[in-house]
Amino acid sequence: MKKSIAISSAVLGVAAAVVILSSQTTIFGDLFNRLDNKAPASVGSSQQNQDSSTSTKATDSKGNDTAGQTDDKEVAAASATMTSSQAAFQAFMHENSPALTVTKNAGGKDIVTNMNSPLVLVNKKRELASTYSPNDLVVAKVTFSFSGTSPKQQLRAIAAQALEKLFAGAKKEDIELAAVSGYRSYVAQKSIFDNYARENGEDEANTFSAHPGQSEHQTGLAMDVSSASVNYNLDESFGESKEGKWLAEHAADYGFIIRYEKGKEGLTGYMYEPWHIRYVGVVVAGQVKKDNETLEQFLAKF
Ligand SMILES: [Zn+2]
Incomplete structure (x- = not known):
């Protein structure tokens, strides 16, 4: 007893x-x-x-x-x-439901209020405050596509730990992934977007790059992943590679979703990005994958 x-x-x-x-x-x-x-x-x-x-x-x-x-x-x-x-x-x-986690700022923009949640929803309609940066960023201990150190090697601790497990799991199956770009500050995103907008015009730039505040990379929960087999490029060829296919199949087991899926452009606002993975935890990732939904669709159900 x-x-x-x-x-x-x-x-x-x-x-x-x-x-x-x-x-x-x-x-x-x-x-x-x-x-x-x-x-x-x-x-x-x-x-x-x-x-x-x-x-x-x-x-x-x-x-x-x-x-x-x-x-x-x-x-x-x-x-x-x-x-x-x-x-x-x-x-x-x-x-964490989208309807309950947003407030208007002085400029009339919708700003997310659950920015520290692993389920924060950031997109073209819901922004992170310009002043927001996560307070638990760490360098992910994984293979990167570049040498040296950079802020983009960082993720929030929970996502970094999950990414390390993901990469280790891939390696066990002889899949060599390379991390390309993780955390990005508001200021860094502004610089990137402004450059694209200068070259391509703002509307065009907005289809493949994010306005500052609208990038998931500012959450510290997203990582762009590629492989040597496609020269570490971030394009659709990665989705066709064996590494990209492995990632699509197994990311959810480690708590990540392919955030911008093919055929979901109207729902996410972004082109298909087989390289961009977002940490949401294994429970949500498994459901999103099983139901073939976007994060927008899944979170709206609660
Ligand atoms: Zn990305």
């Missing part, structure tokens, strides 16, 4: 943590990380809790073996946890 109480406490502890995390979007990344490690198959599923309830050799919160048998108490505790997890997930998704 003592053992099952220990297990139940551990399970309930997880439930409590989930509920607490759900109300603190800035640290909700921890849940995303934990979910990433467990890689649940679908929204609302909770593999971790199922493990605790059905395993004959569970571990307690300190990682010690507690060798409990499944009993009614554990099942009840686990199902309570799953209900809490699902409720927390729904609540978190609702907190």
